[in-house]
Amino acid sequence: MATHGQRQLLRLTLQYCQHGGSSASMRSLISTNLKPFAVANPTLEIVVNNVNGKHPNVKGEYRTGWDKVVGVKNMEVNEIMNQIVRLNDSSGRKLTKFTKPVYPEQMSVQGRWTPGLDLGVEEFTIKEVNHVKH
Incomplete structure (x- = not known):
């Protein structure tokens, strides 16, 4: 993922066993x-x-200082490539779990949206x- 025009993944480390x-x-x-893949991603x-x-x-190290490690034991080649592409497309930030509902500080002029609000039916x-x- 690019932020401000810079790719976030700096280094990709592949670790394997020669005999396993x-x-x-x-x-x-x-x-x-x-x-x-290396030719397509020169940076x-x-x-x-x-x-x-x-x-x-497979380990990805990002500009933010974070890193992500993905175990690819017994995966097929295309599955490993999918994991590498996923790491390349990621920003490197850790996911934040929200424990409480998030409400905006200022309410919208249009009111709060709810899933039951169906304006497509009304004429x-x-x-x-x-x-x-x-």
Whole structure:
């Protein structure tokens, strides 16, 4: 996701095991699909780490200082690519859970919208007003 014209994802780290079965799709992705993705995203730094004995994961590091780690154990190549694209399109901000209803500080002139308000059913007529000048 771009904010003020700058992509938010700075670094993408792919971690996999050279021998593990859960990393088979990750190894295939690195050898086939990673180069076209890197060419399409020249501002993104892509790091590939071989860590034997660990399950594969994808880590995105953002301008905000946050990072997101996604485990891709036993996923197919297209599923891993979907996770990479999702990290690339994300802003890196953590989600905020609202525990109370959010009400605006100032009410709208039009009134509060409710899901039951169906104005598509009502007919409106426009009356023409003639102004007479003397």
